[in-house]
Each structure stands twice: as C-alpha cells, then as structure tokens.
Amino acid sequence: MASTLKYVRVPPNSANLEEARKRVFEFFKTACRSIPTIMDIYILDDVAKPSQLRSTVSSEIRKNAHVTDPKVIDMLLIKATEELSNIVEHAKQRHHIIGQYVVGRQGLTHDLGIKDQGNSNFLNNFYSGNYF
Amino acid sequence: MASALRSSILRHIRVPLSRTLIVNGSKTTAVRSMSSHGDDHLDKQEVINRVLDVVKSFPKVEPSKVTPDVHFQKDLGLDSLDNVEIVMAIEEEFKLEIPDKEADKIDSCSLAIEYVYNHPMAS
Numbered sequence: 001m002a003s004t005l006k007y008v009r010v011p012p013n014s015a016n017l018e019e020a021r022k023r024v025f026e027f028f029k030t031a032c033r034s035i036p037t038i039m040d041i042y043i044l045d046d047v048a049k050p051s052q053l054r055s056t057v058s059s060e061i062r063k064n065a066h067v068t069d070p071k072v073i074d075m076l077l078i079k080a081t082e083e084l085s086n087i088v089e090h091a092k093q094r095h096h097i098i099g100q101y102v103v104g105r106q107g108l109t110h111d112l113g114i115k116d117q118g119n120s121n122f123l124n125n126f127y128s129g130n131y132f
Numbered sequence: 133m134a135s136a137l138r139s140s141i142l143r144h145i146r147v148p149l150s151r152t153l154i155v156n157g158s159k160t161t162a163v164r165s166m167s168s169h170g171d172d173h174l175d176k177q178e179v180i181n182r183v184l185d186v187v188k189s190f191p192k193v194e195p196s197k198v199t200p201d202v203h204f205q206k207d208l209g210l211d212s213l214d215n216v217e218i219v220m221a222i223e224e225e226f227k228l229e230i231p232d233k234e235a236d237k238i239d240s241c242s243l244a245i246e247y248v249y250n251h252p253m254a255s
Contacts, residue, residue: 025216026232032220033229050224055191058217065213 013074020073024061027077027084031057034088042094048102056101179249186221187241190214203240215239226254 014020035050044053064076086092180200188195193208202208204215219235222228226248230238238244248254 021212025213028213028216029220029232029235032217032224051189051221054217054220058213061213 014070017068017070017073020070020077023077024073027080028057028061031080031084034084038087038097041088041090042097044094044097044102047098053101173252174249174254176245176249179254180245182225183222183241183245183248186225187218190218190221199241200245201240201242205239219244222248226251228254 014023032054035053038053039045039048039050060080064073067073067076087097184198184200187193187202187204187208188198192210192214197208204210204218205212210218215238216235219230219238222238222244223230228248228251230247234247238247
C-alpha cells in the first residue's frame with residue numbers, strides 16, 4: 001500500500017500521464033504519512049508543524065507540475081522516493097531538514113528577514129549595483 | 133456498648149441496597165455501565181466543526197468561503213494536489229487512514245464530513 005516505505009522501487013514505466021499522476025499522489029500520501037515519524041526522529045516539534053511540512057512537500061511537487069513526459073515524472077519520483085527514504089532512515093541530520101524544508105520556505109521568516117530591513121533605497125541600490 | 137454505638141452510626145451512613153438498584157432502571161445499563169464502547173461515534177456537529185477548521189486553516193483557502201458543502205476544486209479554486217493534501221490533513225486530525233479508493237472520492241466538504249462521521253474509528 002502507499003503508506004509503507006518498505007519498498008523503494010518505483011516500477012519504471014508509467015504507461016501514460018494518468019498512471020504517473022496516480023503515482024505522484026501515492027508518493028505524496030506516503031510522504032505525509034511519514035511526517036509524524038520524521039518529526040519524532042529529528043525533534044522538529046518546536047520548529048515546524050505537520051501542516052507546514054505537508055505544504056512544503058506539496059510545493060516541491062508543484063515545482064515540477066509542468067512536466068508532461070511520464071518517463072521524466074518516473075525519474076523525478078525515483079529521486080523523491082530516495083530522498084524520502086534517506087530522511088526516514090535518519091541518514092540526514094536535523095540541520096539538513098531544517099535548512100532544506102523549513103527555513104527556506106518562509107517557515108521561519110522572523111529569523112531570515114532581519115538583515116534586509118530596507119534602510120534606504122539608495123543603500124539598497126548601492127548594494128545591488130556594481131557599476132560605480 | 134461500643135459495638136451498639138458503632139452499628140447505629142453505620143446504619144445511618146450505609147446506603148441501603150434497594151436505592152441503588154432503582155437508579156439502574158433497565159437491565160442493559162447495569163451490565164456495562166462503565167464502558168464507553170457505545171459512544172464510539174463522534175457528534176455530527178463536532179465532526180462538522182473540526183472538518184471546517186481543518187479546511188479553513190489550509191493556507192491557500194479563504195476562511196470566509198468555507199461552508200459545510202463547499203467543493204474543494206470548484207468553489208475554493210484548489211487543484212487536485214491540494215485536494216489530496218486536505219484529505220491527508222483530515223486523516224491527521226481524526227487519526228484515520230483512508231484507503232486510496234475512498235480518498236479519491238472525497239472532493240467536497242460534505243463528502244468529507246459524511247465519511248468521517250460514518251467511520252467507526254474516528255476520534
């Protein structure tokens with residue numbers, strides 16, 4: 001069933017877009033069902049909520065939503081399943097998870113945005129432009 | 133002397149047996165009155181409230197548009213991936229695991245409420 005991660009194989013050939021689509025949804029459900037385990041392993045209780053992690057997973061999937069070739073989708077799914085297995089079997093560490101999936105998605109903006117408060121337009125343009 | 137005093141005091145304190153039996157009028161409640169097995173099902177209004185809360189706290193949804201019979205893709209403008217995500221959020225809220233065949237059918241609030249209400253393991 002889609003909920004266990006015991007198998008890492010993805011059957012290599014989706015016949016058409018519809019089957020690839022079904023596989024994407026199965027992968028998404030597997031990922032969502034492993035979120036409690038992940039929060040337990042990496043002690044993410046103070047850092048992120050399950051709903052935030054779900055949104056992160058879905059936005060990652062959505063980044064490749066424009067792909068139409070079923071074989072490319074299969075390849076992306078293989079990579080995604082591999083990433084999820086790495087995370088679940090504790091091959092990564094806490095700062096990897098936080099850096100890749102929590103902070104970068106505006107999960108902790110109050111930690112990020114302090115540097116560019118925007119003191120003045122002149123300074124902002126100066127910092128961004130190299131032509132002087 | 134002390135025993136007579138004691139028995140008279142106890143006679144006042146002890147509740148006579150006949151009174152307790154009258155409270156349990158019917159046979160059924162006397163058999164398993166402490167068991168909470170009978171109230172497995174959640175209250176329908178509570179189910180409705182919790183499902184609506186789950187949908188409203190979804191970041192892409194405007195809370196004002198959420199009603200108990202709103203359709204996720206048609207009324208709220210979500211796409212199929214958002215639909216799956218909402219179903220997963222409902223699974224988490226009610227501690228269920230919804231099989232794929234059933235989950236594919238849930239694409240509106242009313243179907244979600246009905247499914248959760250009829251599920252024996254919802255909590």
